[in-house]
Amino acid sequence: MFYDQQLREALDSKGASRKCPSCDSQGWSTHGNLHVPAEDAADVLTAYMLVCQACGLIRLHAAQVLEN
Ligand SMILES: [Zn+2]
Numbered sequence: 704m705f706y707d708q709q710l711r712e713a714l715d716s717k718g719a720s721r722k723c724p725s726c727d728s729q730g731w732s733t734h735g736n737l738h739v740p741a742e743d744a745a746d747v748l749t750a751y752m753l754v755c756q757a758c759g760l761i762r763l764h765a766a767q768v769l770e771n
Contacts, residue, residue, distance in 0.1 A: 704766075728756065728757035748766075
């Protein structure tokens with residue numbers, strides 16, 4: 704599991720934009736990871752959650768991609 708700085712570094716290494724697609728701000732808070740249920744209950748994704756500090760947009764990034 705990544706914590707704040709590791710998560711930001713992983714996103715940078717994958718080329719993820721820091722710009723919010725809703726308001727163009729670049730200020731994000733990180734909120735650890737959560738489990739996202741899929742249609743098949745056995746297929747649960749782990750995702751990292753970030754919240755835009757300007758407009759509140761929530762974005763999720765799949766851990767299986769960021770951690771590889
Ligand atoms: Zn925003």
